[in-house]
Amino acid sequence: MKGIDEPATIFMYSVDATKTETFDLLWGDRLRKKFPKLTVEFLQESKGNTIQDLAARKQIPDIIRVGFNTLREDYLDIGLGYDMRPIIEKQKYDLSKFEPSLITRIVNEAPKGELFGLPITGSTNSLAMFYNKDIFDKFGLPYPTDNMTWDDVYELTKKIGRTEGGVVYKGFTGLTPNILRYNQLGLPFIDPNADKIYDTEKWKAVFNNFLRFYELPNNPFGENLTDHYNDFSKKLNVAMHLSNHGDYRSFPDRMNWDIMAIPAMKGIAPNSGGVGAAYWAITQQAPDKELAFQVISYLLSEEVQIANARLGYIPSVVDQKIFDSFGLDDPKLQGKNRKAFFAHPYAPAPAKRDPSLTRFNESDQANIFRDVLVNVAQHKTDINTALREATELIDKKFKEAAAK
Numbered sequence: 001m002k003g004i005d006e007p008a009t010i011f012m013y014s015v016d017a018t019k020t021e022t023f024d025l026l027w028g029d030r031l032r033k034k035f036p037k038l039t040v041e042f043l044q045e046s047k048g049n050t051i052q053d054l055a056a057r058k059q060i061p062d063i064i065r066v067g068f069n070t071l072r073e074d075y076l077d078i079g080l081g082y083d084m085r086p087i088i089e090k091q092k093y094d095l096s097k098f099e100p101s102l103i104t105r106i107v108n109e110a111p112k113g114e115l116f117g118l119p120i121t122g123s124t125n126s127l128a129m130f131y132n133k134d135i136f137d138k139f140g141l142p143y144p145t146d147n148m149t150w151d152d153v154y155e156l157t158k159k160i161g162r163t164e165g166g167v168v169y170k171g172f173t174g175l176t177p178n179i180l181r182y183n184q185l186g187l188p189f190i191d192p193n194a195d196k197i198y199d200t201e202k203w204k205a206v207f208n209n210f211l212r213f214y215e216l217p218n219n220p221f222g223e224n225l226t227d228h229y230n231d232f233s234k235k236l237n238v239a240m241h242l243s244n245h246g247d248y249r250s251f252p253d254r255m256n257w258d259i260m261a262i263p264a265m266k267g268i269a270p271n272s273g274g275v276g277a278a279y280w281a282i283t284q285q286a287p288d289k290e291l292a293f294q295v296i297s298y299l300l301s302e303e304v305q306i307a308n309a310r311l312g313y314i315p316s317v318v319d320q321k322i323f324d325s326f327g328l329d330d331p332k333l334q335g336k337n338r339k340a341f342f343a344h345p346y347a348p349a350p351a352k353r354d355p356s357l358t359r360f361n362e363s364d365q366a367n368i369f370r371d372v373l374v375n376v377a378q379h380k381t382d383i384n385t386a387l388r389e390a391t392e393l394i395d396k397k398f399k400e401a402a403a404k
Helices: 020-034 051-056 068-076 085-090 100-108 133-138 150-160 176-181 200-214 225-234 245-250 289-299 302-310 320-325 338-342 362-377 383-403
Strands: 008-014 038-044 063-067 125-132 162-164 167-174 238-244 257-260 278-282
Touching: 008 020, 008 289, 020 038, 020 289, 020 302, 051 068, 063 068, 063 289, 068 100, 068 278, 068 362, 085 289, 125 133, 125 176, 125 245, 125 338, 133 238, 150 167, 150 200, 150 238, 167 200, 167 225, 176 238, 176 362, 200 362, 200 383, 225 238, 238 245, 257 338, 278 289, 289 302, 302 320, 320 338, 362 383
Parallel strands: 008 038, 008 063, 167 238
Antiparallel strands: 063 278, 125 238, 125 257, 162 167
């Protein structure tokens, strides 16, 4: 084994087309500066260079960046899987520093509870509730606070919704796929113990919490999904918007916005919804796994976590010092309520699914659930019919997957 302070080369790859510029900003350049004798090679996913293409050519990276929801197809199914538990135990590496649900998510995807990756700082995906201060000012309403419930937001939405000067002002919109994927109840899309949809009665609580907003006369769900998701930052006619935390980077300079904590759902302790991440995974084919682990350890160190948090990237660890540093070097976050991103703990990860059961693409599951909410919100059907159709579609997907 070569030490990380000796001349060595590490080949890293991202399965989700992470731009080289982003890789260098968050990880690559930090590695090169810290360990000048280490040659860092990076390849992003592209046509002809998928991880499946590389595996077929036996051009296997040492470390890959993979999502928990694509771990099977982009890592395990092509024979790259390496269980990190033995090397973690050997190095006495502390896993307790990580956000627990991020570790749970990756372990739940493993057939036998293996640990195939560690959650990456700078790629953590969580929800955030943004609001347009100008709309609250226009209508003489106080700004939202970090201790609000969804019922409070609903009442605010009723006060805001109106048409004025030819503009339809909406109180609330949300990015449908992720507010369901990272729902505050921690519900899975499909049953952990059977090839069927998960308990639709429990899911109704999540759906109805959002559907009621679109039943209000002045808060219609857009007919065009892209426009609906973008109205908050494009038309500037939406007061509150639940979306991915990093969306603020695309907000126009003229927009007078801030952040509030995710509202609390009735019947449960306040939480910020679920959280997902990409993971650094070592490949079985890596010739020097201890070197690869040293690289990953540095990329997940407090030093890198703080540096990336200062740029506005959510950390993968639970550390108040790192939370406090969040956004300090991002001009867009200056003067904003940055603590709202971490006001509540995250929701628990969905329960582990029996690995012997049939599986199909998680993104397909998310899209089926998205369509339930969208079709009901657009008044194309009712919730019971939509859930029945989703149940039938998921049954069909299971049959198709089982037949392959």
